[in-house]
Amino acid sequence: MSSTLIERPRLIPVQSIQAKPVWMLDPSLVLYLPLWNISGDVFLSQDAYGHTVTRYGATPTGQGGMDFDGTDDYLNCGNSNILRPTSALSIMAWIKPDVSNAAHDIVSSQLGGSSGYYFENNVGQLEFQYMGTSGATRTDTAIL
16 A cells, blocks of 8 residues: 655745735836835835835825925935836826915926926816926816
8 A cells, every 4th residue: 555645735924925016017107106115215116117216304104104294395216217208197196185275296207397297286276287398388187
């Protein structure tokens, strides 16, 4: 009579299972900053490009986000060409404005004020503006 050895499946502790980075699911994603998962003043974006990001002034809320004072707090994501699209562009941000009586940038990419784009909370309205290198401008707004 021969005996058969049956191996038991190896159990993996839950702590060692890592979620797939979002960029693995969507390779067209060029910047992903999960602010609830950020530590330190300099870190890498969680996308396929791994942009070096520097935090200036923004502080963790302790509730899974960052608090920007609306004056001089920001994240600098560098000056990569991939962050300056020349065709289609989608921006998604989860914000909780504390004050709506002034304009506050949410995302901006401007090169010397002459070209680029910005997405901002402008006195209770979301505003997106694109400024082309030829001076052409397109602005769209939506009420918060």
